């Protein structure tokens with residue numbers, strides 16, 4: 001069930017979604033994600049003597065008229081790797097695995113690679129990245145399309161780490177195994193933990209979230225003179241929940257603001273009391289065609305619920321752009337049987353996804369988080 005926040009009706013909002021918590025209301029389903037990546041890597045023809053040349057020569061008998069030698073030109077998979085947990089790639093190797101052959105190369109310190117393909121017939125390949133002699137891969141395998149020849153551009157490819165060590169916050173030092181499918185899987189209420197949007201069928205999926213420049217988000221209470229009064233003690237209770245969540249996440253994401261200030265801002269968070277609400281808390285989020293959040297409204301059924309840190313922190317994670325999940329024990333379960341505060345898994349996934357979104361926004365990634373998570377195969 002969609003819920004349109006009052007202030008949103010007056011804004012130029014592209015997309016709206018409400019998280020209705022502790023109830024069984026359905027969310028509006030997003031379009032299906034792509035099942036695999038397509039044409040991620042850039043191809044080039046190589047002029048060196050190759051297996052492809054040998055193959056063409058070996059087939060040069062009575063069938064030669066049927067064969068276009070261009071089909072068997074050796075191709076090169078080129079690209080630039082990005083990952084949320086790494087800036088330097090020294091000592092790492094990339095393996096490009098097709099149905100028949102696996103080729104490998106060193107990765108440059110800045111993440112660039114160039115791998116000539118032995119298999120000239122394949123139209124997709126798996127990328128694996130690992131340190132020499134390491135048993136476990138550092139990243140989930142990314143499946144890429146290798147059909148479109150275009151030697152002029154280095155395509156950025158986002159890799160998803162197989163594990164995430166929490167560096168800051170309450171759970172610092174804890175390492176969590178990362179499952180890309182857990183991030184994109186729909187929970188019982190059809191919600192995903194990470195949200196995605198694309199402007200049209202031909203544009204890449206982009207994760208929905210705030211721009212880095214929007215943090216800390218200006219948060220204000222909408223005090224309706226005719227409605228329930230929000231006392232200083234009530235607002236202080238919500239701010240305690242804000243700081244508790246931020247302590248768990250290891251960063252400051254919100255700052256207090258006056259109502260007149262947030263009304264004039266593009267990026268704003270408003271909190272109001274709505275006695276007629278049929279859930280304890282409802283968060284309505286709005287984003288534009290570029291998948292940037294620009295308006296969030298948190299509604300609580302009564303001021304009493306502002307004093308429930310569990311409800312507040314759950315709604316605040318919605319405010320940061322995250323949906324419900326059934327994939328791990330979480331503060332973000334849709335039902336009442338949820339964790340009382342952010343679990344180590346919540347923190348690891350939030351930290352990783354916020355960093356991924358930053359990469360997506362700043363590095364010109366053509367195929368961002370959605371493609372990366374949809375295209376990976378679990379090791």
Ligand SMILES: [Zn+2]
Nearest residue numbers: 019020021022
């Ligand atoms: Zn919720």
